[in-house]
Amino acid sequence: MTNAATQIELLPPPIRTRRPVAQSPLRDLKIGNVPVGFPVVQAALSGYSDGPMRLVARSLGASYALAEVMIDRFVLSLKNRERTRYHLHLDDEDHPVGGQLMGSDPLQFGPAARKLVEAGFDVIDINFGCPVKSAVGGCRGGYHLSQPAVALEIVSHVREAVASHIPVTLKMRRGMDDSSASRDNFFEILEGAFARGVAAITVHGRTVEQKYIGPSNWDFLRAVKQHAGTKTILGSGDLFTPQACLEMLADTGVDGVTVARGAIGNPWIFQQCRELAAGQPPSFPDIAEQRRVLAMHLDLCVAMGEAKSTVATMRTFGIKFARLHPRHEDVRNAFARVKTVEEWAAVLAGWYTHGIEPRQEQP
Ligand SMILES: Cc1cc2nc3c(=O)[nH]c(=O)nc-3n(C[C@H](O)[C@H](O)[C@H](O)COP(=O)(O)O)c2cc1C
Known part of the structure; x- marks a missing residue:
């Protein structure tokens, strides 16, 4: 398991010029034979998109969710049994769900993909995008964008390893860097992958070299969708508001969008996208609603999580959720200090009380 959450600095969103959101009805998303529906989905997020986060996102309108990336060797390993059990355990309500694999050796992908299918994952996603130093240095993730032949070998192994009704999908950055050779590699992998099923x-829309600096290139997304024609393309990058999600769909023509940093501590973004798509103003969660959802997240984490890591996980989420609280710094600091689940629950009970007005706008 990479620990990208601790390695990637969560930079503030870049400022985009506001464009009017198209009023035409959104097309339902389908991934292979898996009907997804509303085309705004929960992205894979290492350190975050575990079972509890996915269930919370679904309860607020996410129609599909991807689990955090798993290293193929880790999935196959008998060591790490506890963590493997946690990551491979899926709740009955947690569907459709994508399991994402990352690795260096094409031969390990097939057996790992089969294991994810046995665990109940509906879609197998292959990571050709992770820019974290340990991944690229270990010839995993985004590194494969520099070697199309190996990348396509991985695709073939995974496609052959799992039954034909299980969709295989890819996650790619737009290249290793801004060179034309990198762009050529991107399209070689894209076309080869679709040809392989x-x-x-x-x-x-960022390069591996770029990591998270600078904007995601939506013009590139538009060019990719035009190139791909009727093939399914999902877009990623800079989706921090419901307006941005619908703008990406309208501006680039992609079939779906995956919300990443914008959903950490703000699962209401999925509901807000649905409201906006229906022509209604997006509603911001009041304190009672925030409390309800945080309590749900805690209950799920206690029920499903590993006892040892529950406090650390909930501390992380509490800090992120605090951004929507009018006293966000105080609440953030209170969550940051908790050492037990009981202390976490006490912060919730103390700070999320009636009579506190919510922030009126997205921070
Ligand atoms: C903390 C963190 C963890 C991530 N983990 C994954 C991952 O496991 N798999 C993946 O494909 N992308 C991962 N990503 C990339 C996101 O899915 C997304 O593509 C990226 O953050 C761009 O979208 P955004 O600008 O809207 O956040 C991660 C990003 C962040 C910030």
């Missing part, structure tokens, strides 16, 4: 490709 990949059902959908998610494109993050």
Whole structure:
């Protein structure tokens, strides 16, 4: 398991020029034979998109969710049994769900993909995008964008390893860097992957070299969708508001969008996208609603999580959720200090009380 959450600095969103959101009805998303529906989904997020986060996102309108990336060797390993059990355990309500694999050796992908299918994952996603130093240095994730032949070998192994009704999908950044050779590699992998039976490709409009600095290139997403024609493309990058999600759909023509940093501590973004798409103003959660959802997240984490890591996980989420609280710094600091689940629950009970007005706008 990479620990990208601790390695990637969560930079503030870049400022985009506001464009009017198209009023035409959104097309339902399908990934292979898996009907997803509303085309705004929960992205894979290492350190975050575990079972509890996915269930909370679904309860607020996410129609599909991806689990955090798993290293193929880790999935196959008998060591780490506890963590493997946690990551491979799926709640009955947690569908459709994508399991994402990352690795270096093409031969390990097939057996790992089969294991994810046995665990109940509906879609197998292959990570060709992770820019974290340990991943790229270990010839995993985004590194594969520099070696199309190996990348396509991985795709073939995974496609052959799992039954034909299980969609195989890719996650790619737009290249290693801004060179034309990198762009050529991107399209070689894209075309080769679709030719090998990949059902959908998610494109993050930043390069591996770029990491999270600078904007995601939506013009590139538009070019990819035009190139792909009727093949399914999902877009990623800079989706921090419901307006941005619908703008990406309208501006680039992608078939779906995957919300990443914008959903950490703000699962209401999925509901807000549905409201906006229906022509209504997006509603911001009042304190009672925030309390309800935080309590739900805690209950799920206690029920499903590993006892040892529950406090650490909930501390992280509490800090992120605090952004929507009018006294966000105080609440953030209170969550940051908790050492037990009981202390976490006490912060919730103390700070999320009646009579506190919510922030009126997205921070
Ligand atoms: C903390 C963190 C963890 C991530 N983990 C994954 C992952 O496990 N798999 C993946 O494909 N992308 C991962 N990503 C990339 C996101 O899915 C997304 O493509 C990227 O953050 C761009 O979207 P955004 O600008 O809207 O956040 C991660 C990003 C962040 C910030």
